[in-house]
Amino acid sequence: MVDAATLEKLEAGYKKLAASDSKSLLKKYLTQEVFDALKTKKTSFGSTLLDCIQSGLENHDSGVGIYAPDAEAYSVFADLFDPIIEDYHKGFKKTDKHPPKNWGDVETLSDVDPTNEYVVSTRVRCGRSMEGYPFNPCLTEAQYAEMQDKVSSTLSGLEGELKGTYYPLKGMTKEVQQKLIDDHFLFKEGDRFLQAANACRFWPTGRGIFHNDAKTFLVWCNEEDHLRLISMQMGGNLKEVFARLVNAVNDIEKRVPFSHHDRLGFLTFCPTNLGTTVRASVHIKLPKLAANLAKLEEVAGKYNLQVRGTRGEHTEAEGGVYDISNKRRMGLTEYEAVKEMHDGIKELIKIEKEM
Numbered sequence: 163m164v165d166a167a168t169l170e171k172l173e174a175g176y177k178k179l180a181a182s183d184s185k186s187l188l189k190k191y192l193t194q195e196v197f198d199a200l201k202t203k204k205t206s207f208g209s210t211l212l213d214c215i216q217s218g219l220e221n222h223d224s225g226v227g228i229y230a231p232d233a234e235a236y237s238v239f240a241d242l243f244d245p246i247i248e249d250y251h252k253g254f255k256k257t258d259k260h261p262p263k264n265w266g267d268v269e270t271l272s273d274v275d276p277t278n279e280y281v282v283s284t285r286v287r288c289g290r291s292m293e294g295y296p297f298n299p300c301l302t303e304a305q306y307a308e309m310q311d312k313v314s315s316t317l318s319g320l321e322g323e324l325k326g327t328y329y330p331l332k333g334m335t336k337e338v339q340q341k342l343i344d345d346h347f348l349f350k351e352g353d354r355f356l357q358a359a360n361a362c363r364f365w366p367t368g369r370g371i372f373h374n375d376a377k378t379f380l381v382w383c384n385e386e387d388h389l390r391l392i393s394m395q396m397g398g399n400l401k402e403v404f405a406r407l408v409n410a411v412n413d414i415e416k417r418v419p420f421s422h423h424d425r426l427g428f429l430t431f432c433p434t435n436l437g438t439t440v441r442a443s444v445h446i447k448l449p450k451l452a453a454n455l456a457k458l459e460e461v462a463g464k465y466n467l468q469v470r471g472t473r474g475e476h477t478e479a480e481g482g483v484y485d486i487s488n489k490r491r492m493g494l495t496e497y498e499a500v501k502e503m504h505d506g507i508k509e510l511i512k513i514e515k516e517m
């Protein structure tokens with residue numbers, strides 16, 4: 163049974179959220195009926211509804227507001243996760259099944275900005291969870307350390323362009339850490355949405371970053387997900403960036419078993435990342451379109467693209483540089499997710515040119 167203190171927190175948090183003007187998907191889909199049906203449930207890891215929604219209860223400015231403390235939460239609390247997944251991923255219904263992994267033909271992609279006028283840099287990332295481990299809120303300090311050991315020794319076997327070094331956050335100087343963050347290579351620290359979701363326990367134990375010398379291939383260990391695999395470079399050559407990621411993931415998947423769900427695809431902490439887990443983004447300057455941010459967001463939305471600030475989600479645009487990426491990650495293949503961004507960015511550049 164869920165204990166009295168947890169129920170009390172849930173009731174109080176729900177009341178506040180219901181009375182707020184929050185625009186989160188949590189508020190939209192956590193009806194009284196759903197709340198009452200789920201408030202006493204628990205996964206076999208002991209995770210409750212509060213573990214799923216405490217970030218959204220604390221941060222009414224969340225876009226989504228819900229995380230899965232363990233993989234089972236997606237089934238136990240499906241009455242809440244399913245409609246949120248369907249809304250975010252634009253129509254992935256609870257009866258739908260995510261398609262098998264398919265990177266497609268990388269050769270059919272191109273440089274989205276061949277004249278180098280608009281795109282500052284391009285990045286494609288995906289997330290992976292290691293089989294046999296729950297997500298952040300349920301991990302012990304010993305598991306964090308053990309996972310980091312596994313990740314760094316696995317990655318030390320990479321060769322060629324992917325060859326690099328693993329740097330644990332523990333022991334990294336603040337200067338080096340801040341420079342990596344400022345240069346867009348490393349995750350930021352103290353994210354209040356993740357903190358409230360109980361995802362930052364034992365920090366910095368088990369957290370770190372691997373990168374090759376050129377910093378074009380990077381792996382984050384134990385930030386939001388167990389692993390984030392990232393390929394990035396300056397300019398708009400999405401074909402090169404994506405090809406590098408595909409090569410790396412194929413190699414790493416041979417060495418580490420990852421959690422995959424028959425219906426949901428690759429499993430991640432946040433439901434927005436399920437399925438392909440792929441976010442392909444450009445840092446781009448579109449001064450005419452961006453003169454009216456609402457307009458930029460509206461046009462981007464037509465192409466299923468999401469607009470973020472320069473330092474990522476929940477940040478502002480600096481120097482007119484926006485982060486624009488595919489929004490959908492579920493119900494389509496890896497290739498289709500990247501192609502959606504490829505085609506959409508080309509359209510946005512075309513519109514900007516015509517303005």
Ligand SMILES: Nc1ncnc2c1ncn2[C@@H]1O[C@H](COP(=O)(O)OP(=O)(O)OP(=O)(O)O)[C@@H](O)[C@H]1O
Nearest residue numbers: 283284285287346441443444445472473474475485
């Ligand atoms: N195209 C890009 N070029 C350079 N840096 C980028 C690009 N896209 C994202 N970044 C940087 O990556 C970092 C992480 O961004 P952010 O946290 O928004 O996205 P994410 O890693 O995809 O994860 P999540 O969606 O879970 O937040 C930030 O420093 C951001 O500026």
